[in-house]
Amino acid sequence: MAAPALRRRCGRAAGLWGGPLRAPPPPLPLRRRAHHHQQEQPRRARGAGGLLAAQCERGLFQEVFPAQSAEEQLPGLLEPGRPPLTAYCGFDPTADSLHVGHLLPVMGLLHFQRAGHNVIAVVGGATARLGDPSGRERAREAPSAERVREQARGLRAGLERLFGNHRELFWGASGGRLGRAELLDNACWLGREPLLDFLGGAGGRLRMGTLLSRQSCQARLRSPEGMSLAEFLYPALQAYDFLHLHRHHGCRVQLGGADQMGNIMSGYELVTKMTGTDVFGITVPLITSTTGDKLGKTAGNAVWLNRDKTSPFELYQFFVRQQDNVVEKYLKLFTFLPLEEIDHIMEMHAKEPEKWGPQKRLAAEVTKLVHGREGLESAKRCTKALYYSSVEALEAMSDQELQELFRQAPSAELMLEPGMNVLDLCRKANAIPDGPSGYQKITDGGVSINGIRVTDPETVLILGQHILKNGVSLLRIGKKNYYIIKWLQL
Ligand SMILES: Nc1ncnc2c1ncn2[C@@H]1O[C@H](COP(=O)(O)OP(=O)(O)OP(=O)(O)O)[C@@H](O)[C@H]1O
Ligand SMILES: N[C@@H](Cc1ccc(O)cc1)C(=O)O
Known part of the structure; x- marks a missing residue:
């Protein structure tokens, strides 16, 4: 399958914008395009039909796969009134905490949920034992089974907190139907799959040529260290997850960071070959540091979501420090604020840049999602105590906050x-x-x-x-x- 040629920028996929499939609108800058479409076809305030268009416009959904059938089928499948779809994303417990980079695919899942669809977050208790070679120059050191189990607990707790905070603090008053959210661990099925069944089943359907042609595989094969069989088989295991989730949970969409497209394509190949059903992949952009490295564990620049590693105050400050040139983009990616409100926040910022309005709002929204209301209050208290020398704030601080603030x-x-x-x-x-x-x-x-x-x-x-x-x-x-x-x- 000449897969990469089928990939297409989400923003260019006309059908996803709700416009005519064969006559895509000319590419226009995002802001103008939004208005252009508002005139041609009113944008639905909320609802599944507008999900892809809305998230493309926010910049959250970057690419869809396979482009043509996604363009043709997804908008229809996401129409309000149609049965809910199920979307999933996987997270390998190669550390005991999620980090800011993971927030983007989680936001993708939450937007699916908000549009009434069901979502599954998979903790890769099995896949973490092999280590995903995507985007890596060297193999990871194989962690022990015990370590992976321990780290999986940390990830599960983090994911539960995010979905719980979202439900309580960002959805409560909205009234609509929130899709179901489930948390699964692929050790539950991959760990029980007999090797010969796996190789004879999924192994027989996936093509070597396709797996070898993936960019992540090519890069590793060319490296002096080469690539182990375990790493080479990683995409096959991730593909098997998609198949399992499709068969047992009706899952039809896999979300992931842009570096996951190769693995998602393998999953698509396996599911369509084994079941004949059309499934889809959607990627979110990779969040990078100011030096252009992917924010995460590999680059060693992770901003963690677990309070023991990065306190609510530090997380808050990370977002408050964002430069003007990214803050609008981050407000669209990391918050649920309507675009009109973001426009207004940016307009106010142009008038009063010294107030750092967008940065503070961004920091508050993300901290509340990650650490809840109490976490946001703690972040604000610590900010007052440290930067405004507020004795009152200092006096109200718990031991834990003090330790966090002055780690x-x-x-x-x-x-x-x-x-x-x-x-x-x-x-x-x-x-x-x-x-x-x-x-x-x-x-x-x-x-x-x-x-x-x-x-x-x-x-x-x-x-x-x-x-x-x-x-x-x-x-x-x-x-x-x-x-x-x-x-x-x-
Ligand atoms: N900086 C980032 N921006 C956007 N998505 C990310 C980022 N970091 C990770 N993700 C996505 O989160 C999901 C889970 O990532 P996972 O924990 O398995 O690896 P990772 O954090 O990328 O690991 P590492 O940093 O060790 O390569 C994947 O879909 C991945 O693409
Ligand atoms: N391979 C993904 C994690 C993942 C694991 C299992 C899956 O089924 C899907 C995704 C990553 O490293 O980022």
């Missing part, structure tokens, strides 16, 4: 002794050098407690001022050396 900061547990002063505190916390230079550090104005500079080393510590109600003090030496002091038996 790298040393902490000390101290007993408050009568008459204890600022110099004693700094010394006991090992925050200043012994002798006169430490003393001078304070008199020079290099020390603050709870955001307030203290220049007299003999100042006696006062409860409620130097020691907050929650029994902590935040000591800062110089510009950014923080020490967390926990007072015992106050």
Whole structure:
């Protein structure tokens, strides 16, 4: 199958925009195209029929496969009133947490769900043992079965949180029918499939030439290390997942990042050959860092969704720091805000760029989806405490937040002794050098407690001022050396 030639940019697939199939509209810049279509054919406010068009317009759905039948059939299959479709996406537990890159295929699933379709998130408890060679220059080190099981737990918890937060905080009031969301692990079927059955069944249908022609395979075969049989068979296992999900859950759509197109095409090949049913693949764009690397584990630049690895505050700050040239794109990709609202946010931003309005909104929406309302409040509290030296915010912080906020900061547990002063505190916390230079550090104005500079080393510590109600003090030496002091038996 000359598959890559069939791939086509989602944005150019006229049928997906709701326009005539044989007369695609001329390619116009996105914003103008939206208005052009609004005039020709009113855009449905919500509903399955508009799902592909809407997500292409947001830039979330990048490519569809196979282009022609997807153009011809998907819009009809997604019409409101038709039976719901089932779409799936897989996530390999090669770490114990999801990361920001994974959010995009999850957003894809959530949009399917919002349009009334059923979705399945598959944790690759079996596939992670082999390691997907797509987009990788070298093989991964094979993790132990126990490690994969442990990491799969982390991924499952993360996915459950995302779907739960979405249902509670982003759908609750909408009233419409939200599709079903299921969480499965491919170890449940791949782990039980006898080898000979697999090779004799799926193995007999997939073509070597096609598998070898995939770009990810070619790149690896040319590399000095070559490619193991396990890695070579990876796409066959992923294809088998699609077949299994099709047979047992009626799944007809596989979503994935752009790097997954080869594996998705193999799944398409297997399902159509074995069942004769048309199935489809949809990819989402890859989120990259400012240096152009795919954001993820391989490049070592992952921003995690698990609170233990990246706190709500750090996640919030990651999005607040996004540059103007990507923030509009991210608002469309990572939030459910209507496009008209995003336009308005961007217009306001042009007038008042110093307020960082779009960045803050983006950060708030994503943090709420990932960490819930409480996580967003925590992120805001930490921001106030750190960047606005808010004693109130500091006082309201839990131990966990303090640890998260000052992850790298040393902490000390101290007993408050009568008459204890600022110099004693700094010394006991090992925050200043012994002798006169430490003393001078304070008199020079290099020390603050709870955001307030203290220049007299003999100042006696006062409860409620130097020691907050929650029994902590935040000591800062110089510009950014923080020490967390926990007072015992106050
Ligand atoms: N930066 C990203 N942007 C968009 N999609 C991504 C990104 N990173 C991962 N994905 C998608 O998330 C899904 C699950 O990815 P998976 O966890 O298996 O690998 P990964 O995170 O890409 O791993 P690695 O970084 O180790 O290559 C895939 O569809 C993948 O394409
Ligand atoms: N191969 C995908 C993960 C995946 C695993 C199993 C699947 O059925 C689908 C996708 C990746 O590494 O990104």
